[in-house]
Amino acid sequence: MKEPPTDQLGKRSLDSLEDGAEDQLEALSSLDPLKTATASALLASMARTSFAGRRIGEAADVLHQMTSDADCKVVMTLSGAMTVGKMSLVIVRMIQSGMVDAIISTGALMSHGLSEGIGLRHFKVPPALDDEAMYKKGYNRVYDTLELESNLNSVEAFVRSVLETLDPKDTLTSQKFCRVVGEALLAAGHRDSILGAAAERNIPVFIPAFTDCEVGLDVATWALRRALAEGGSGATPEELFASDRVPAYNEFGDLLTYARFIGTAKRLGIFTVGGGVPRNWAQQVGPLYDLLNVRLGLDLTPPRFHYGIRLCPEPVHWGGLSGCTYSEGVSWGKFVPESQGGRYAEVHCDATAVWPLLVRGVLERLGKV
Numbered sequence: 554m555k556e557p558p559t560d561q562l563g564k565r566s567l568d569s570l571e572d573g574a575e576d577q578l579e580a581l582s583s584l585d586p587l588k589t590a591t592a593s594a595l596l597a598s599m600a601r602t603s604f605a606g607r608r609i610g611e612a613a614d615v616l617h618q619m620t621s622d623a624d625c626k627v628v629m630t631l632s633g634a635m636t637v638g639k640m641s642l643v644i645v646r647m648i649q650s651g652m653v654d655a656i657i658s659t660g661a662l663m664s665h666g667l668s669e670g671i672g673l674r675h676f677k678v679p680p681a682l683d684d685e686a687m688y689k690k691g692y693n694r695v696y697d698t699l700e701l702e703s704n705l706n707s708v709e710a711f712v713r714s715v716l717e718t719l720d721p722k723d724t725l726t727s728q729k730f731c732r733v734v735g736e737a738l739l740a741a742g743h744r745d746s747i748l749g750a751a752a753e754r755n756i757p758v759f760i761p762a763f764t765d766c767e768v769g770l771d772v773a774t775w776a777l778r779r780a781l782a783e784g785g786s787g788a789t790p791e792e793l794f795a796s797d798r799v800p801a802y803n804e805f806g807d808l809l810t811y812a813r814f815i816g817t818a819k820r821l822g823i824f825t826v827g828g829g830v831p832r833n834w835a836q837q838v839g840p841l842y843d844l845l846n847v848r849l850g851l852d853l854t855p856p857r858f859h860y861g862i863r864l865c866p867e868p869v870h871w872g873g874l875s876g877c878t879y880s881e882g883v884s885w886g887k888f889v890p891e892s893q894g895g896r897y898a899e900v901h902c903d904a905t906a907v908w909p910l911l912v913r914g915v916l917e918r919l920g921k922v
Contacts, residue, residue: 581601581602581603582598582601582602583602584598584599584601584602584606585598591914591917592910592913592914592917593613593914593915593917593918595910595914596609596610596613596910596911596914597610597613598610599613600613600614605900605901605902608898608899608900608901608902609900609902609907609910609911611898612862612864612898612899612900612907612911613911613914613915613918614898615860615861615862615896615897615898616652616824616862616898616911616915617915617918617919618860618896619822619824619860619862619896620651620652620822620915620919621919622820622822622860624818624819624820625818625819625820625821625822625859625860626654626655626814626815626817626818626820626821626822627652627653627654627655627821627822627823627824627860628653628654628655628656628657628815628821628822628823628824628835629644629647629653629655629656629657629823629824629825629826630656630657630658630823630824630825630826630827630831630832630834630835631644631656631657631658631659631662631826631827631831632658632659632662632826632827632828632829632830632831632832632875633659633662633826633827633904634661634662634665634695634696634698635662635826635827635904635905636662636663636665636666636668636669636747637665637675637695637698637700638695638698638905639675639698639905640904640905640908640909641666641669641670641746641747642745643908643909643912644656644666644747644750645745645746645747645750646912646916647824647912648747648750648751648754648756649750649753649754650916650919650921651754652824652912652915652919653756653824654756655756655757655758655759655811655814656747656751656756656757656758656759657758657759657760657761657811657831657832657834657835658758658759658760658831659760659762659765659766659829659830659831660727660760660762660763660764660765660766660767660768660769661765661766661767663731663747663748663758663760663766663768664705664708664766664767664768665695665700665767666746666747666748667708667711667712667734667746667748667768668700668704668705668707668708669746670738670743670746670747670748670749671707671708671711671738671741671743671746672743673701673704673707673708674704675698675699675700675704676692676698676699676701677697677698677699678694678696678697678698678699687699691703693705705767708767708768708771709767709771709774711734711737712734712768712771712772712775713771713774713775713778714737715733715734715737716772716775717775718733719733721776721779721801722801723801724801724802724803724806725772725800725801725802725803726802726803726804726806726807726810727758727759727760727761727763727804727807728757728758728759728806728807728810728811729806730760730763730768730772731748731751731752731757731758731759731760732751732752732757732758734748734768735748735749735750735751735752735753735758736752738752739752739753757810757811757814759807759810759811759834761804761807761830761831761834762830763802763804772800772802773800775800776798776799776800777793777794777798780795780798808841811834811835811838812838812841812842815838815856816842816853816854816856818856820859820860821856821857821858821859821860822858822859822860822861822862823835823836823858823860823861823862824861824862825861825862825863825864825865826864826865826904826908827864827865827867827875827904828863828865828867828873828874828875828876828877829874829875832874832875833874836858836882836885836887836888837887838856839855839856839857839858839885839886839887839888840885840886840887842854842855842856843855843886855886857886857887857888857889857895858879858882858887858888858889858895859888859889859894859895859896860895860896860897861879861888861895861896861897861898861899862897862898862899862900862911863879863897863898863899863900864900864902864904864907864908864911865899865900865901865904866901866902866903867901868901869881878899879895879897879899883895
C-alpha cells in the first residue's frame with residue numbers, strides 16, 4: 554500500500570489527516586450551566602473542559618476515588634491562612650464525613666482556627682485604616698482579613714486552662730497538645746471546631762513547626778509563667794529565657810508516631826492545601842523508611858502515596874516544595890509512579906476558590922449530603 558504524501562515535517566497531506574479515532578482521543582464537551590444542578594454534576598462537566606476547570610474536575614474524581622477506597626488512609630496537609638480565610642468548616646466537614654485520617658498543619662492555621670473554634674470572629678479589613686492604625690487598635694492584618702489581638706488573648710487563656718490540667722513534668726508533642734485541646738473544645742460544646750472534630754473522631758493532628766505559631770508562643774508563656782511563680786527573675790532576657798525553663802517537648806515523638814501510623818496503611822492518599830513544612834513532613838515518611846532499611850539493615854516495606862491532590866498556586870519553576878509536582882516526588886520515593894497505578898491531580902489555584910466546591914461535590918458523590 555502506498556504511503557500518503559507528507560510535508561517536510563512528516564505531517565500527512567490534507568486529505569489524509571486523522572480524525573482522532575485511531576488514537577482513541579477523548580472528546581471534550583462544552584459546559585452547559587443549565588444542566589449542572591448539583592456541585593457533583595458541575596465538577597463532572599468541568600472535567601470535560603480545559604485549563605483549570607478540567608484540573609478541578611479531575612481533582613474531584615481523584616478525591617472521590619481516594620476517599621471511597623476502604624484500604625486507603627488519607628493525610629491532609631494544610632498551610633496558608635486558610636482558617637483566617639474562613640475555610641475552617643470545610644476542614645471540619647471533611648473530618649466529620651470521614652474523608653481524612655490524619656492532619657498535618659502549620660501552627661498559625663490551627664491557632665487562628667482556635668479563634669473561630671471558641672466562638673470568636675474574623676473581620677474584613679476596613680479601607681479607611683492603614684496598617685499603623687490597625688496595630689495601635691490591636692488589629693492584625695492577614696491580606697484582606699483581620700485577626701483581633703483580643704482573639705489571640707482569649708485563645709491563650711483557653712490554651713492555658715487546658716495546660717493547667719496537665720502534669721508540667723510530662724513531655725508534650727504537638728499531637729498530644731492538639732488532642733487535649735480538642736477534647737477541651739468538645740467538653741465546652743465546640744463540636745464544629747477543627748481540633749474538636751478531630752478529637753471526636755480520634756484523628757491525629759500534627760504541627761511540625763510548633764514554635765512557629767501563636768499556640769507555640771502560648772505554651773512558652775505558660776512554661777515561663779510557672780517558672781516565674783516558682784521564683785527567679787524575669788528582669789532580663791538572659792534570666793527570663795534561661796535554659797532550665799524550656800518546656801518539656803519532643804518533636805521526635807510526633808515523627809515516630811506518624812511513621813507508625815502510616816506504616817499500618819495498605820494504601821495512602823494525600824490532600825494538600827499549599828505546601829511548605831506540612832507537605833514535606835507528611836511526604837518524607839517514605840524516604841525515612843528507605844533510609845532505615847539502608848542504614849540500619851532493616852527490611853521494612855516503604856510506604857508510598859498512591860493518590861494525591863494538591864491545591865496551590867505556586868509554580869514549579871521556583872524550585873520549592875510548594876510548587877513541585879508529584880512526579881518529582883516519585884524520584885524521592887514518596888509516590889507511586891502513575892505507570893504503576895498512582896493517581897494524582899494538581900490544581901494551580903487559590904484554594905479558597907476551589908476547595909469548597911471540591912468538598913461539596915465529593916460529599917454528594919459519597920452520599921454524605
